[in-house]
Amino acid sequence: MDFAIPDDLRELQERTRRFVAEQILPLEREVPQGGHGPSAELRMELVARGRAAGLLTPHASRAMGGLGLSHFGKALVFEEAGYSWLGPTALNIHAPDEGNIHLLEEVATPAQRERWLKPQVAGHTRSCFAMTEPEGAGADPSMLQTTAVRDGDEYVINGRKWFITGADGADYAIVMAKMEDGSATMFLTDMDRPGIRLERNMDAMDSCFAGGHGVLVFENLRVPAADVLGEVGQGFRYAQVRLAPARLTHCMRWLGQARRAHDEALAYARQREAFGKPLAEHEGVGFMLADNDIDLQTARLHIWHTAWLLDRGERGGFESSRAKVACSEAEWRVVDRCVQILGGQGVTAEKPVMRIFMDMRAFRIYDGPSEVHRWSMARKLVRGGGERA
Incomplete structure (x- = not known):
């Protein structure tokens, strides 16, 4: 490399x-x-x-x-x-538009790209990805309860989704539903179709995503067969096409936020004096700044290595899980230390770090909690190194 x-x-x-x-x-x-x-x-x-x-x-x-x-x-x-x-x-x-754009470029038909993808790439529209459910699919997509039943030239979708990022104000959705044979299929649908209802917006810790996180209800939503995304029954496979790069781009964006927090804390530690000298000259604060730099660089190298593998055409599933865990936890540690260094200014809106702290905590949950990725990695390691990717 x-x-x-x-x-x-x-x-x-x-x-x-x-x-x-x-x-x-x-x-x-x-x-x-x-x-x-x-x-x-x-x-x-x-x-x-x-x-x-x-x-x-x-x-x-x-x-x-x-x-x-x-x-x-x-x-x-x-x-x-x-x-x-x-x-x-x-x-x-x-998110979720970045991942949806990637998925549509990989899977959508030319007509679907023209209808949904092209306006989105131009910035005129945005989307949501409706998979997570209150009592079903989430970290384990196989627990889908939303159903899709064929009726002539259409599919009828029923179910309830929650924590759907960007649902409020989205122009279209990618909906994951279970078929009668137990497989899963992705469907494209405009959000103004009859049968889609935004039940409410959830009160979430973060506040950086357009549209927040919504609860969606599908009641006899009719989707033409032409709006199936990819092949019927291949929803779980397409979810991996979307999620492996998407979890890595989360790491990239949040690395920028962690670096921002570090810059704020470093500037403050250089000029703020306590007990006769700048905070940065106190060993406890200096060690936290050094640890920040270590974590930032570690996260960056995980990202670059996994990106390099993906650019070489490798699947990178194992490595993207590893990067997701390492980056989400390292970047969180950076921001947490920055709050500590800033003291009172770290827990108020006087500095941007409080906002970053609140937004970033959920990163250890999004696109798979750390525990799920560790469990997945462990299974692959036990099966043998050749099975990792």
């Missing part, structure tokens, strides 16, 4: 960093603490700025209007975008 960054990616990385610093950070005051993410109006302003900067949807293929970034290219750009909690929205790389 070559750690040298090509000139074109270095330029794009630096351009993204300047864009976030100059155009996005000043807008953070527009989103109140504890809200459900950027409003529709703010989202459109952010997307307009990303489009004008030539940075919109960089992970999409050039044929669809993106920049066609490799996984390693995404690692560089997504970290820079993640430095602000509004950056991923400005670049149209936020």
Whole structure:
């Protein structure tokens, strides 16, 4: 693996960093603490700025209007975008849209790409991914209870989903449902179809996702057979097509937030004096800053290595699980230390670190809790190293 960054990616990385610093950070005051993410109006302003900067949807293929970034290219750009909690929205790389864009490029028909993917890559629409259920599917997708039954040229879907990120205000959804034979299928549906109801928005710890997290009810939702995403019965396989890269991009974006928190704590420790000298010169604080740097670099190397494997065409399932655990826990430790260093300013909105702390805690849950990934890794290790990927 070559750690040298090509000139074109270095330029794009630096351009993204300047864009976030100059155009996005000043807008953070527009989103109140504890809200459900950027409003529709703010989202459109952010997307307009990303489009004008030539940075919109960089992970999409050039044929669809993106920049066609490799996984390693995404690692560089997504970290820079993640430095602000509004950056991923400005670049149209936020969850769940980023993963849905990747999935549709891999699986959707030309007609489906034209109808749903093309407007999304252009930043005109957004989406949600409806899989998680209150008493069923989540970390274990095989527990699906939402059903889809064939009726002529349509499928009739019934069920209830929750913790559906971005549901409120989404233009379309990818819905995972169980078939009569026990397999699973993904369906594309516009959110304004009869039979879809947003029951409520959940009161969640984080507040960085457009639309928050919603509870969706499907009551005799009729979806044309032409709107099946991919092949009938292949939903679980497509979930892995989506989730392996998506869990890695979570690591990339949150690395930017952890680096932001570290920068805030480092600046404070340099200028804040206690007991006759700057905080940074006290060994306890200095050790925390050093540990932050260790964790940030460890997370970055996990991301880069897994991205490198994916760019080589390897499945990287084992490595992406490892990266998800290592990064979510290392980045969380960084932010937690930063709160401690900042003291009172770390637990108030005087500094952005409190907001980052609240948003990031859920990262250890999203796209599979650490315990599920450890369990999956252990099973593969026991079966033998050759089975890891």
